[in-house]
Amino acid sequence: MAMKMKQKVALLIKAFVRDYRSVRYPRIRWEEPLVAFARAQDPLFRQLKELVSPTHALPTDFLPDAQTVITFFLPFQEAVNLENLEGKASAASWAVAYLETNRLIVDLSSYLAKKLQETNYQAAQLPPTHNFDQNKLVSDWSHKHVAYIAGLGKFGLHQMLITEKGCSGRLGSIITNLEIEPSPRPEGEFCLYKQNRSCAQCVRQCVSGALQLDSYNRHSCYERLLQNAAQYASLGFADVCGKCASNVPCAFTNPCRP
Ligand code: SF4
Ligand code: SF4
Numbered sequence: 001m002a003m004k005m006k007q008k009v010a011l012l013i014k015a016f017v018r019d020y021r022s023v024r025y026p027r028i029r030w031e032e033p034l035v036a037f038a039r040a041q042d043p044l045f046r047q048l049k050e051l052v053s054p055t056h057a058l059p060t061d062f063l064p065d066a067q068t069v070i071t072f073f074l075p076f077q078e079a080v081n082l083e084n085l086e087g088k089a090s091a092a093s094w095a096v097a098y099l100e101t102n103r104l105i106v107d108l109s110s111y112l113a114k115k116l117q118e119t120n121y122q123a124a125q126l127p128p129t130h131n132f133d134q135n136k137l138v139s140d141w142s143h144k145h146v147a148y149i150a151g152l153g154k155f156g157l158h159q160m161l162i163t164e165k166g167c168s169g170r171l172g173s174i175i176t177n178l179e180i181e182p183s184p185r186p187e188g189e190f191c192l193y194k195q196n197r198s199c200a201q202c203v204r205q206c207v208s209g210a211l212q213l214d215s216y217n218r219h220s221c222y223e224r225l226l227q228n229a230a231q232y233a234s235l236g237f238a239d240v241c242g243k244c245a246s247n248v249p250c251a252f253t254n255p256c257r258p
Contacts, residue, residue, distance in 0.1 A: 005180050010035040012115055013072050016108050024107070026100040028093065031075040034163050036183040038150035040066035040175065048145055053138045056145075059175045062124035067179040070112065071143070071150040073161075074101055075169035078252055085246040088207045090228045095238035098170070102128040105172040112174050121178040128172055138218075143171040151183040153254070156191035158202035158244040159216050163190075166252040167245050190254045199255070202244035211244055 017033050020026065038045075040059035048056040059066035076097050084094040105128035113123035126141050144161040147153065152171070153163035160167040192199035193213075203211050210220035225239040232238045249255040 005178060006037060009037075009070060009112070009180065012112065013070075013108065016111055017074060017104070020104055020107070024100075024103065026104070028080055028097045028100050029077045030101070030104070030169070031077060031165060033075070034073040034152060034165055036071050036147065036150035036152040037180045038069040038071065038146065039182045040069055042149055042182070044149045045146075048142065052142050052145055053140065055140050056138075057141050059124075062126070063122060063175045063177060065122075065177045066124070066175045067177050068182075069146055069150060069173055069175050070180070071147040071152050071171065071173040072108070073147065073152055073163045073165065073169055073171050074104060075163075075165045075252070076101070078168075081168040081242075081245070081251050082247055084242055088243075089231055090238075090240050090242060092232060092235070094242055095228065095232040095235055095240050098238050098240045099236045101170040105170065109172060109174045116176050116178060119178075121176055123177075124175040126173055126175070128170065141173075143173050146173045147171045149185075151185040154186065154188075154190035154194075156202065156250055157193040157200065157213070158211060158248075160245060162250045162254060164254050164257070166250055166254070167248075168242075168251045188256060190250065190256050192249055192255050195256045199249055201248045202250075205243050205246065205248065207241065207243045 013033055013035050017030050045058050059069050080093050080097045083091040109125040113125055116123045147161055153161045156162045189195040203213055208220045208224040210217045224241050228241055229237055229239040245251055
């Protein structure tokens with residue numbers, strides 16, 4: 001039963017993303033999503049209070065009888081990533097990809113919640129972004145840490161989650177009281193620097209100096225994001241940059257995969 005639900009939920013997510021273009025007419029396209037599941041009682045959720053923020057939420061804060069956290073990665077098509085490589089400012093298409101994918105995450109989460117409710121299960125939907133402390137710039141529900149717990153990937157030197165389909169895309173998650181078998185967490189590193197120091201392309205490509213081999217200044221990084229948001233204000237609030245993820249070895253794949 002648990003395995004059947006796992007496959008069913010993954011298929012629902014993949015079909016929704018595939019057919020989304022006929023629902024909302026987005027300008028960008030996505031590759032097939034990756035989906036992974038975490039047990040709501042996984043002890044790593046409690047560790048996020050130390051690793052991310054003391055105010056980081058537990059799944060049961062959103063849904064008292066939470067059983068599973070469903071996480072997904074929505075990879076952008078390669079062209080969007082490659083267009084973002086040139087210049088200091090983000091490409092307009094990168095800003096559009098960010099905004100349209102946030103909308104997709106909201107629509108997908110609402111669709112999943114409806115499907116779960118049809119089978120008498122409950123779901124708590126989480127916003128795709130902007131659920132963070134504006135001073136500390138840390139989130140009370142970090143989709144990338146949650147996706148790590150679910151086994152969707154490993155962290156790279158650039159602070160993003162690298163999945164089997166790379167890091168060029170966006171992550172989302174939804175909590176349910178449906179019990180689904182958790183996904184295994186992968187072994188080994190997904191970042192070449194962490195594996196054997198053979199890459200630091202993300203650091204070389206950082207346009208603000210925020211990203212260094214031994215440190216990351218989230219405030220400097222966010223300043224850069226806000227500059228792009230101002231530039232693309234007519235599109236919405238696109239606090240993006242992504243230069244450290246543009247055409248890097250981990251953009252579209254796990255570069256450490258044997
Ligand atoms: S660009 Fe290279 S060093 Fe940076 S996160 Fe990706 S694999 Fe790691
Ligand atoms: S998002 Fe931009 S400013 Fe932030 S670390 Fe990456 S390249 Fe640097």
